[in-house]
Amino acid sequence: MPAPLVTSVDWGDVVTTTLENRSKKLSDNITNNNALLAYMKDKSRKPFSGGREIIEELRYAQNQTFMFYSGYEFLNITLNDTMTAARFPIKQASIAVVISGLEQLQNTGEEQMIDLIEARVDGAEDTFWNQMSAGIYSDGTGWSGKQITGLAALISKAPTTGLIGGIDRAANPWWRNVSVNANTDPLGVVTSTNVVQYMNKTTICLKRNQDGVNLIVADNNYYLAYLSSLQSIQRITDGGGDKVGMGFTGLKYYGAGKSVDVILDGGKNGQIPVNTMYFLNTDFLKYRPHTQRNFKVVGGNRQNANQDATVRIYAWAGNMSADNLSLQGVLWQ
Numbered sequence: 001m002p003a004p005l006v007t008s009v010d011w012g013d014v015v016t017t018t019l020e021n022r023s024k025k026l027s028d029n030i031t032n033n034n035a036l037l038a039y040m041k042d043k044s045r046k047p048f049s050g051g052r053e054i055i056e057e058l059r060y061a062q063n064q065t066f067m068f069y070s071g072y073e074f075l076n077i078t079l080n081d082t083m084t085a086a087r088f089p090i091k092q093a094s095i096a097v098v099i100s101g102l103e104q105l106q107n108t109g110e111e112q113m114i115d116l117i118e119a120r121v122d123g124a125e126d127t128f129w130n131q132m133s134a135g136i137y138s139d140g141t142g143w144s145g146k147q148i149t150g151l152a153a154l155i156s157k158a159p160t161t162g163l164i165g166g167i168d169r170a171a172n173p174w175w176r177n178v179s180v181n182a183n184t185d186p187l188g189v190v191t192s193t194n195v196v197q198y199m200n201k202t203t204i205c206l207k208r209n210q211d212g213v214n215l216i217v218a219d220n221n222y223y224l225a226y227l228s229s230l231q232s233i234q235r236i237t238d239g240g241g242d243k244v245g246m247g248f249t250g251l252k253y254y255g256a257g258k259s260v261d262v263i264l265d266g267g268k269n270g271q272i273p274v275n276t277m278y279f280l281n282t283d284f285l286k287y288r289p290h291t292q293r294n295f296k297v298v299g300g301n302r303q304n305a306n307q308d309a310t311v312r313i314y315a316w317a318g319n320m321s322a323d324n325l326s327l328q329g330v331l332w333q
Contacts, residue, residue: 013103034129035249044285048291049290054088058083061081086165090319091147093315094315097124098120099120137272138151149164155177177328177329180198182275192224195225199277203256203260214281216277217262217277217278219265249263279331284322294318295315300312
């Protein structure tokens with residue numbers, strides 16, 4: 001994206017970081033609302049250390065040899081498959097931080113206000129995680145198919161088609177998430193008067209014994225609908241609960257036997273699609289960075305033989321994965 005136009009002379013990185021009358025703290029004007037990414041990095045991260053793909057072992061059927069029997073009756077010892085594996089490709093991402101020899105000279109001495117490298121690293125990190133947050137909601141086809149596999153693929157609005165982890169959802173109903181389309185549902189489009197009914201309906205569909213939804217993520221419209229519906233017995237939090245705890249705007253929802261955090265991932269420049277609410281069981285939905293490429297410098301400082309400049313590459317490798325999609329849901333219109 002091109003930099004915004006300015007009317008003053010030179011507001012490049014060197015001037016910004018060395019001008020005497022500048023504040024010693026750079027103002028962040030680029031970071032988006034990255035609530036789900038922050039949660040997944042903190043609570044649902046499962047690093048991996050190698051292999052050609054990210055493998056999720058999963059059980060898809062019951063053992064069919066169970067039987068009640070009497071006396072000398074022959075027992076069922078037929079071999080039957082109950083397990084398989086979902087395979088997710090390793091995706092890669094990088095961002096570069098560059099500084100010229102002249103900029104290093106200009107950014108030294110008493111007039112230095114902010115270390116130039118640190119300022120550029122901060123900017124690169126913000127940009128990097130903004131892009132990763134967009135990827136978490138993607139279908140994985142962006143950047144010519146090199147983008148991470150996000151919720152648009154894993155928790156699809158059309159869950160009866162497509163391959164996820166190499167498993168065909170059309171042929172395997174047990175690999176389909178729940179999708180509730182408010183445009184065609186008898187309850188009608190989501191409003192403050194019916195949003196709780198929709199949430200109840202969806203969470204109950206995703207309840208299995210002790211397993212159930214443990215995080216709900218909403219865009220601005222659905223979050224506001226839920227906020228407007230709140231009654232006095234429902235508790236508003238500041239994001240300081242056990243599950244969120246990272247300063248994001250949060251509410252509480254009680255359904256299907258447990259209290260669940262409802263977080264806003266709209267806000268300013270949020271990446272979640274409009275009119276969307278995801279119902280997640282993060283025990284079975286995972287953020288999988290590689291242990292050696294989790295936004296780490298690779299190759300040290302790099303210099304071309306014929307250029308007075310230094311480049312530092314930050315790299316990441318991994319993907320999102322899942323081992324049970326039937327316990328995930330999306331409400332949308």
